[in-house]
Amino acid sequence: MTIKQSPDLKTVLIASGFVLTLAMGVRHGFGFWLQPISQAHGWTRETYSMAMAIQNLLWGVFGPFAGMAVDKFGTTRVVIFGALMYAAGLLWMATVSHPLLFVIGSGALLGAALACTAFGAVSSIIGRTAPANKRSWAFGISSAASSFGQFVMMPVEQQLITHSGWQTAFYLLAGLLIAVMLPMAWKLREPPVDHSHGPQQSIKEAIHEAFSHKPFLFLVAGYFVCGFQVVFIGVHMPAYLKDKGILDPNVAVLALALIGLFNIFGSYYAGKLGGMFQKRYLLSSIYLSRTVVISLFLLAPLSSYSVYIFAAAMGLIWLSTVPLTNGVIASIFGLKYLSxxxxxVFFSHQVGSFMGVWLGGYIYTLMGNYNLVWGITLALGIFAALINLPVNESPVERQTATA
Incomplete structure (x- = not known):
């Protein structure tokens, strides 16, 4: 496998960083629209939760196809398409009032958009550009960029809703995405990867190899838990705090911003440590730590300070699974079909996201609280801590090695 005139690593990290900052930053703020949209249309929380659940599920469904498109057509075209879909999805959410159309349309448009602008879309060019000894670190930098977006965009989105109204906020964000993502996507141009030399492996063979490999299946199972936990907390935290008597919306805004701020450090150092220690132990430790942090949050007296401490602690382990998981996949299977x-694997993450955000709304509507969902979150954290321990990141043995 050879690559000619690829962009340098610094350019790739900066450009992909801007794309991830906006893609993940805007997405993490969708929880702020739950109450104003539901009140404006006379919906229960379950309707908006279902839209977010469908979005996360279709993000996962479209993920492998976006990865195939990146491997075939390059990162630039896929990110440009994703930026256009993202803007269209935001405009759809601003203008459509029919619940079924809102759920299906926003879910499909934003699911496709995120598949083409988030981690999966840029992982291939990062993995190919970074040398092997810096690959985990580079993935950590990209995860930190998405966390920086969460930190920056949380206050921006909340202020846009407060001062401009929830519909105008969508219009302004759509314009921002187009203005920033399109020129950044152009910086991610790369020539097609030449696979004509050396041994070959087809897409079908690569898929069969991966799903026949137990460590890959363990990663798939563990990533389900990651999606369940972070999306449930990210979408339902503002409403949960209000239900518990913390009426100041700035507390939820600052909490979500703190998650993003601290995950900048968490993602960076997770990627750095991934180049020094076995990633399976780091992954297991992250899931176990989440279980402990969530348990302490639920047991402690609730106040704005306990929320901030919880947010900071969760931030350190929020998306730190991403560089480690991508690093394991690259180590086991190589770079040819990394995206x-x-x-x-990310599809499993998004199935978990679907379940987390939908169950949050459904169980709240059914029972009037989130207690059962918190219990499920804790049980899944223990499961993920255990399932990652057997993951062996040694390269697969093939009769004829492929890149």
């Missing part, structure tokens, strides 16, 4: 295989 596609990362997409399959």
């Amino acid at each position: 596609m295989l990362s997409g399959f």
